[in-house]
Amino acid sequence: DQAFELDNNPHTRLNILTGDWVLVSPHRTKRPWQGKVEDVTPDNRPDYDPKCYLCPGNGRADGDTNPDYTESFVFNNDFAALLPETPNGSLNEDGLLVAANQKGVCKVISFSPKHNLTLPEMSLEAITAVVNVWQSEFENLAAQEWIRYIQIFENKGEIMGCSNPHPHGQIWSQGDIPLEIVKETERQKTYYAVHRKSLLANYLKLELEKGERIVFQNDHFVALVPFWAVWPYEIMIVSKRHVNSIKLFTNAEKVALAEAIKVVTTKYDNLFETSFPYSAGMHQAPVNDGDYPEWHWHMHFYPPLLRSASVKKFMVGYEMLANPQRDITAEFAANRLRETSNVHYKISKA
Amino acid sequence: DQAFELDNNPHTRLNILTGDWVLVSPHRTKRPWQGKVEDVTPDNRPDYDPKCYLCPGNGRADGDTNPDYTESFVFNNDFAALLPETPNGSLNEDGLLVAANQKGVCKVISFSPKHNLTLPEMSLEAITAVVNVWQSEFENLAAQEWIRYIQIFENKGEIMGCSNPHPHGQIWSQGDIPLEIVKETERQKTYYAVHRKSLLANYLKLELEKGERIVFQNDHFVALVPFWAVWPYEIMIVSKRHVNSIKLFTNAEKVALAEAIKVVTTKYDNLFETSFPYSAGMHQAPVNDGDYPEWHWHMHFYPPLLRSASVKKFMVGYEMLANPQRDITAEFAANRLRETSNVHYKISKA
Ligand SMILES: O=P(O)(O)O[C@H]1O[C@H](CO)[C@@H](O)[C@H](O)[C@H]1O
Ligand SMILES: O=P(O)(O)O[C@H]1O[C@H](CO)[C@@H](O)[C@H](O)[C@H]1O
Secondary structure, eight states, X not given: OOOOOTTTSOEEEEOTTTSOEEEEOGGGGXXXXXXXXXXXXXXXXXXXOTTOTTSTTOBOTTSOBXXXXXXXXXXXXXTOSSBTTOOOOEEEETTTEEEEXXXXXXXXXXOOSXXXXXXGGSOHHHHHHHHHHHHHHHHHHHTSTTOOEEEEEEEESGGGTOSOXXXXXEEEEESSOOHHHHHHHHHHHHHHHHHSSOHHHHHHHHHHHHOXXXXXEOSSEEEEOOTTOOSTTXXXXXXXXXXXXXXXXXXXXXXHHHHHHHHHHHHHHHHTTSOOOEEEEEEOOOSSSOOOTTOOOEEEEEOOBOSSSSOXXXXXXXXXXXXXXXXXXXXXXXXXXXXXXXXXXXXXXX | OOOOOTXXXXXXXXXXXXXXXXXXXXXXXXXXXOSOOOOOOOOOOOSOOTTOTTSTTOBXXXXXXXXXXXXXXXXXXXXXXXXXXXXXXXXXETTTEEEEEOBEEEEEEEOOSOTTOOGGGSOHHHHHHHHHHHHHHHHHHHTSTTOOEEEEEEEESGGGTOSOOSSEEEEEEESSOOHHHHHHHHHHHHHHHXXXXXXXXXXXXXXXXXXXXXEEEOSSEEEEOOTXXXXXXXXXXXXXXXXXXXXXXXXXXXXXXXXXXXXXXXXHHHHTTSOOOEEEEEXXXXXXXXXXXXXXXXEEEEOOBOSSSSOBOOOOHHHHHTOOEESSOHHHXXXXXXXXXXXXXXXXXX
């Protein structure tokens, strides 16, 4: 009889933040791929594109003209999924048809005036400026009393539904607390009630002892592949200090976060020597809704590429109907990312 | 002051099967699309491909040769994500690193010997034969006492991660109950305990009264766009009779199910005059684990196309980090699908 091995046998792992499980099939990496291969978009954009609605001085869909900005630039999304003026209302027919209005504000943040940059190619100072904008936008939105949650995120790359390659992110804020945050709140709250320490603080302690899933750390942040990662090279950045939102980050922490983001996204680009697509975003406590002392700020990176610049993991079929599934282990991914250089391939090859 | 309108104002809707919510942004359909456009794979395959591992008489990765089959053909997945021989074992470090082995059996079902067909292009008899195979495979797998859940599904189209265009589906069966089934069991059980009727029986009754989300019905099945649909043209087929698995379908029901599948997939192809990609699969009661009288068999179709053969909905960023979101309403989608012909465009144009 063989013993059960995480790096060899199919198994499930618990996501301690959501209570969900992931199916891991470590033996399946040998599967040949005869399916869809992504186009790799050539990476030779000009630093200014007269047709881009994010470049300085250009016009936008709502008729406005962008200022000649030099760092980042924030505006309301011209095609917002959520609107502040939504009338109140709800529906409940026998608990079978249940709906409620949802107010919100959607913003777009251009990360840089330069059309041809991405976060890993920006300087530490420029990324720190982006972190500053995230913090101040968070504070501005939280000042609107009806807002309960502020989702800061970035979609990078065409295959992640990003409709414009100009480096930018989004903020969707809303009157109710979205699904993933409800789940993470519940688990963190339960844990905190028992341990009087945050779930992620104890998790981080254990991971730092083990080392095998750590990708990078500095004085204030750790980047690791979570034990329960779903996406092939998924990463979570966690603050070493237990704070429940970006609002509480000091200047030193903001620089350290910028560094962690630069290192993670550089390693990503280096992995397959391509501009690495992902969706990334922060999870933090709801606002205007009490204290949430259990909440521990963190940032998820969900990148789809599996084997190369053109072969991604599809979350389809079994995954949509039954359970998320992955082929490589979190430990394998962490090891590859750790070994990958922190110097961007465009620089080291220049 | 304006009144709240489901077809006009951003709102959330409850998925009564899972307890999850979807954010609906009906006003957002005007958004222009400058992002990724999918390649439309030309639809001119031969009816036999000597390199296809599903065509009759061809060799497969495990060294086997396919028989000269004339209807459908079932074999164990050569690159199975789950294996029956997995050793038992588990891990639990302080509730932070939690994992357990998972045994399973993964099968592949070729729907037809013809390489160039898809379900909507197959005859009612041929689709009925596929339904028969699903039923007998379900019974065979359920006869293995350690199996708790049997997921029958199909990934259709390259953008749904389907690695071979030969018409085929899969069955992944396993020793534990996967996430989506745990959620749907919980909600159906709670409802059944209170109402002594299945959740979906009462939901179906209400939907048939209203009519606005119904796409098709025959004597035994209803195809509708669920009130809480996430994917643009999502459909759920529900059995009119409350049975908890495919095992209990009569011959008449199996023919009626084949018809419902033929109509739904034909309408899909006609919508954008393209071979419409989707992941589809049945949800039914766990096996070898008691009675599950609350469970009501149904089949989900999750198709990604939004506006044309080449523009899909991306579930990224906000959707991954916070909450699923859609731009058109379920009512709009149902209306378009209802109006779309039941005769396949390749036939009506021939
Ligand atoms: O087994 P296939 O068809 O090669 O693979 C496809 O379906 C599986 C089950 O939904 C997924 O895990 C894969 O990501 C997908 O590419
Ligand atoms: O607003 P964008 O960048 O055009 O749109 C992108 O991000 C949104 C938020 O994650 C998604 O709803 C869209 O499906 C995606 O294409």
